[in-house]
Amino acid sequence: MTLLQVSNLTIEDRLGTALVDGVTLSVDRGEILGLVGESGSGKTLACRAMMRLLPGDGLAIRGGEIRLNGADVLAYDDKRMMAVRGREIGMIFQNPASHLNPVMTIGKQIAEGRRWHFGASRREARQQAIELLRQVGIPDPARRVDNYPHEFSGGMRQRAMIAVALACEPKLLIADEPTTALDVTVQMQVLHLLRDLRDRLGLAVILITHDLGVVAQTCDRIAVMYAGRLCETGGKRQVLGAPRHPYTRGLIECQPSSDGGVGRMVTIQGQPPLAQRFPAGCRFHPRCGRATTECTSIQPEMRVDPGTDNHAAACHHAVSVTNRGMVHGQ
Amino acid sequence: MTAIQGFAAFRRRVLPRESTLTAGIVILSAWLLVALFCPWLAPYDPIAQDPSATLLPPNPAHPFGSDNFGRDILSRVMWGARIDLQICLIGVAFPFLLGTVIGAVSGYVGGVVDTLLMRLIDIVLAFPFLVLMLAIIAILGPGLGSFYIAMAMVGWVSYARLVRSQVLTLKHRDFVLAARSLGYSHGRILFFHLLPNALTSSLVFAMSDCVLVLLSGASVSYLGLGVQPPVAEWGVMVAEGQSFITTAWWITTFPGLAIVVLAMGFSFLADGLGDKWGARP
Amino acid sequence: MHRFRFVLWRPIQLLPVLFGISVLVFVMVRSIPGDPARILLGVRSTPQAIARIRAQYGLDEPLWLQYFYFLRNLMNGEMGKSIIYRVDTLKLIDSRIQPTIFLVLGSVLLAVLIALPLATGAARYRGRLADHAIRLISTIGLGLPAFWLAIMVILLFSISLGWFPVSGYGSDWAERLHHLFLPCLTVALALSAVLTRNLRASLLMELQNDYVTAARARGLSENRIFWRHVMPNSLIPTINLLAVNIGWLIGGTVVIESVFAIPGLGQLLVKAIISRDYMVVQGVVLVFALATVAVNLIADLLTVALDPRVKL
Numbered sequence: 001m002t003l004l005q006v007s008n009l010t011i012e013d014r015l016g017t018a019l020v021d022g023v024t025l026s027v028d029r030g031e032i033l034g035l036v037g038e039s040g041s042g043k044t045l046a047c048r049a050m051m052r053l054l055p056g057d058g059l060a061i062r063g064g065e066i067r068l069n070g071a072d073v074l075a076y077d078d079k080r081m082m083a084v085r086g087r088e089i090g091m092i093f094q095n096p097a098s099h100l101n102p103v104m105t106i107g108k109q110i111a112e113g114r115r116w117h118f119g120a121s122r123r124e125a126r127q128q129a130i131e132l133l134r135q136v137g138i139p140d141p142a143r144r145v146d147n148y149p150h151e152f153s154g155g156m157r158q159r160a161m162i163a164v165a166l167a168c169e170p171k172l173l174i175a176d177e178p179t180t181a182l183d184v185t186v187q188m189q190v191l192h193l194l195r196d197l198r199d200r201l202g203l204a205v206i207l208i209t210h211d212l213g214v215v216a217q218t219c220d221r222i223a224v225m226y227a228g229r230l231c232e233t234g235g236k237r238q239v240l241g242a243p244r245h246p247y248t249r250g251l252i253e254c255q256p257s258s259d260g261g262v263g264r265m266v267t268i269q270g271q272p273p274l275a276q277r278f279p280a281g282c283r284f285h286p287r288c289g290r291a292t293t294e295c296t297s298i299q300p301e302m303r304v305d306p307g308t309d310n311h312a313a314a315c316h317h318a319v320s321v322t323n324r325g326m327v328h329g330q
Numbered sequence: 331m332t333a334i335q336g337f338a339a340f341r342r343r344v345l346p347r348e349s350t351l352t353a354g355i356v357i358l359s360a361w362l363l364v365a366l367f368c369p370w371l372a373p374y375d376p377i378a379q380d381p382s383a384t385l386l387p388p389n390p391a392h393p394f395g396s397d398n399f400g401r402d403i404l405s406r407v408m409w410g411a412r413i414d415l416q417i418c419l420i421g422v423a424f425p426f427l428l429g430t431v432i433g434a435v436s437g438y439v440g441g442v443v444d445t446l447l448m449r450l451i452d453i454v455l456a457f458p459f460l461v462l463m464l465a466i467i468a469i470l471g472p473g474l475g476s477f478y479i480a481m482a483m484v485g486w487v488s489y490a491r492l493v494r495s496q497v498l499t500l501k502h503r504d505f506v507l508a509a510r511s512l513g514y515s516h517g518r519i520l521f522f523h524l525l526p527n528a529l530t531s532s533l534v535f536a537m538s539d540c541v542l543v544l545l546s547g548a549s550v551s552y553l554g555l556g557v558q559p560p561v562a563e564w565g566v567m568v569a570e571g572q573s574f575i576t577t578a579w580w581i582t583t584f585p586g587l588a589i590v591v592l593a594m595g596f597s598f599l600a601d602g603l604g605d606k607w608g609a610r611p
Numbered sequence: 612m613h614r615f616r617f618v619l620w621r622p623i624q625l626l627p628v629l630f631g632i633s634v635l636v637f638v639m640v641r642s643i644p645g646d647p648a649r650i651l652l653g654v655r656s657t658p659q660a661i662a663r664i665r666a667q668y669g670l671d672e673p674l675w676l677q678y679f680y681f682l683r684n685l686m687n688g689e690m691g692k693s694i695i696y697r698v699d700t701l702k703l704i705d706s707r708i709q710p711t712i713f714l715v716l717g718s719v720l721l722a723v724l725i726a727l728p729l730a731t732g733a734a735r736y737r738g739r740l741a742d743h744a745i746r747l748i749s750t751i752g753l754g755l756p757a758f759w760l761a762i763m764v765i766l767l768f769s770i771s772l773g774w775f776p777v778s779g780y781g782s783d784w785a786e787r788l789h790h791l792f793l794p795c796l797t798v799a800l801a802l803s804a805v806l807t808r809n810l811r812a813s814l815l816m817e818l819q820n821d822y823v824t825a826a827r828a829r830g831l832s833e834n835r836i837f838w839r840h841v842m843p844n845s846l847i848p849t850i851n852l853l854a855v856n857i858g859w860l861i862g863g864t865v866v867i868e869s870v871f872a873i874p875g876l877g878q879l880l881v882k883a884i885i886s887r888d889y890m891v892v893q894g895v896v897l898v899f900a901l902a903t904v905a906v907n908l909i910a911d912l913l914t915v916a917l918d919p920r921v922k923l
Contacts, residue, residue, distance in 0.1 A: 456632055456904050458857075541754050575765065575766060
């Protein structure tokens with residue numbers, strides 16, 4: 001059942017450059033969607049738009065639709081939007097150290113959501129804060145509840161931030177690079193926690209990351225973004241196992257293989273374009289080995305591969321399941 | 331264009347950052363011109379008494395009125411600009427030079443010298459600014475010279491701290507290491523390579539410090555411990571007019587306004603330069 | 612645990628500063644040219660009195676020993692006699708300290724009451740007309756000479772409107788409050804300019820922080836975010852600013868007490884300087900310096916209480 005449906009979302013800056021251009025996404029209940037892309041690809045911006053919290057000024061949603069449980073979120077007034085934020089959609093961030101208030105105890109910050117959204121009493125909220133800390137795996141939560149953020153380690157801070165978000169009981173959690181700033185072992189624990197929460201609470205998660213390894217371990221479906229546009233969406237196995245868009249293929253080849261394979265690291269040549277200098281046609285064409293004149297002028301549409309249920313790619317030369325062998329032979 | 335849009339455009343063009351700098355420069359240049367040309371601009375002699383024209387309210391002959399000795403307030407305010415601008419310039423220059431040299435050496439040399447100088451700064455800062463100045467003036471005896479000496483002895487600490495912290499951060503930058511590898515002497519590195527880079531924020535601070543010095547100089551003179559009557563200085567004028575406040579408000583009001591406007595000029599200049607150079611002390 | 616150690620440790624760290632203050636005050640009075648005994652006792656002193664003070668302060672001994680005499684006398688609460696008032700300096704200070712304390716406290720209170728709403732308004736309506744107006748007013752406020760502002764305030768509230776007395780202190784509490792309001796207001800107007808500018812800047816800085824975005828993402832209202840998250844974080848530097856300004860504030864009261872003829876320490880200091888009553892000058896300067904150190908200590912401890920991140 002679809003929880004959040006984003007259609008044709010377009011976000012422009014003051015100069016009218018489309019930093020996010022016609023993005024269509026959906027998340028089901030209890031599903032983990034991985035949103036993958038390099039920094040500057042617009043993935044964070046798209047998710048901020050879902051909460052109508054675009055950073056800085058001059059950025060605005062210029063087109064498209066965001067439907068939460070079928071209701072048009074873009075039509076909400078500020079008051080109704082406040083009831084969506086936290087309560088319907090929660091958010092956690094890359095750097096928990098700066099996203100937690102340094103002079104408020106962890107417990108108070110968790111309790112604040114209970115008191116604000118559910119009108120819990122001070123004592124109830126505190127008990128629930130301790131319970132939430134236990135749920136996210138903080139040892140000795142009854143004592144830790146009175147600690148300040150700087151007294152927590154990096155991994156514990158991320159857990160605490162998850163607890164702060166969970167306190168509002170959201171249906172959807174947007175996790176913006178939640179593990180990038182953490183050690184590898186702690187990364188694993190946090191990702192495991194997210195999956196665990198999905199299983200126990202039926203939470204839907206949008207996991208923003210540039211790390212395909214994280215996606216492979218955690219997600220059910222994947223959406224890949226490049227320069228503000230979507231290039232490929234589909235099930236995890238489909239996208240990672242049989243990528244149809246050249247950019248996705250490049251990304252997969254860039255990942256250092258986990259078995260420590262020999263061979264040299266493959267990289268995608270060139271740099272992602274700056275927002276002011278997005279190329280015409282397919283935005284990936286200057287870096288694409290298969291680009292033709294068609295690619296330099298005509299923007300490719302997202303097309304579902306006929307051989308699959310919903311594996312879509314925006315490429316004039318998208319690899320189809322049926323003709324894969326041919327391309328491999330090129 | 332609606333009236334609101336018109337107003338918004340006016341505000342965008344007239345009020346923001348750069349205009350602060352412009353306002354400061356305009357106000358200060360105006361006072362500078364008055365101070366330079368007051369012998370020709372002022373309608374009367376600032377200390378000439380006129381028994382036939384005492385305590386006159388503002389009128390065409392005396393736009394700012396006259397005081398109990400029949401002296402013209404406008405002329406005295408204009409001549410006062412000379413003294414008060416001089417107070418600002420000299421009162422800032424000495425602490426600036428002293429503090430910059432001490433702070434630069436302290437930060438560059440480090441070690442025991444630095445520790446001792448920092449302790450000294452702590453001790454000077456433990457005294458209320460004006461109180462310490464008054465105490466020094468008490469020893470030296472009232473007068474403008476004592477004020478300048480007291481100002482230098484008390485005011486250098488702010489500059490020393492600013493310059494020291496700048497030198498400390500710049501000390502390990504590449505260009506300093508490069509200069510050292512070229513075999514330049516420490517003095518040369520400190521005063522020709524480091525200091526010019528460290529001076530921006532203390533220059534901005536000096537502009538805002540002018541306000542503090544102006545107010546201190548006027549306050550000390552008001553208390554009878556700085557500039558002595560009958561010299562036309564704004565603080566002295568306020569003090570002289572105070573006994574006539576119920577009958578002749580103009581004697582105190584205009585010199586005070588002069589202080590406010592001059593201080594505004596320095597504040598605007600400091601804010602404007604701070605925004606322009608990105609240096610906020 | 613370690614934060615409590617700070618509470619004990621901080622005063623000990625102040626000992627060198629206290630030592631420096633005493634040396635500076637000692638050196639100051641000794642550097643006046645002339646016979647110190649005559650300087651301390653005034654011109655019309657008797658030979659017996661001069662002999663007594665020579666013995667008490669060890670004026671015939673070397674300078675470093677004189678300093679120890681000075682320190683010993685200080686420890687015994689001996690600050691010498693005022694040549695004008697003919698009483699012990701300490702007694703004199705004791706009888707004059709109350710108005711000054713109330714003046715300082717009242718000014719800080721009023722200044723905070725003025726600056727808090729102004730800074731809040733300016734920060735929350737950043738870039739709008741209200742912000743520009745508040746910034747302009749506070750910039751002008753920075754350059755207001757306290758003595759002149761005091762006279763203007765007297766002109767308006769005492770002479771024209773007749774709401775408050777022109778000068779003096781009063782004998783009972785209601786009267787004192789009545790007398791102190793205008794002096795407090797004068798100092799507060801000048802102080803609130805500094806406070807407003809700094810609080811606005813620190814509020815704007817805090818509003819940029821990530822935890823504000825995170826709080827918005829939790830659906831908290833702008834009001835709650837501002838008062839519960841941004842304000843506590845901004846007040847910490849502001850408390851330090853107040854402490855740094857206490858010296859400036861005391862300087863302001865010196866002038867203001869002279870304008871309003873309030874029988875406080877500031878007025879005492881100015882009169883003592885003019886009449887060369889050096890024992891009193893020395894005593895008042897010492898008290899003011901100790902008060903400044905004490906206020907800064909309190910601010911340090913307050914910061915420790917408010918900011919959990921403060922390290923030793």
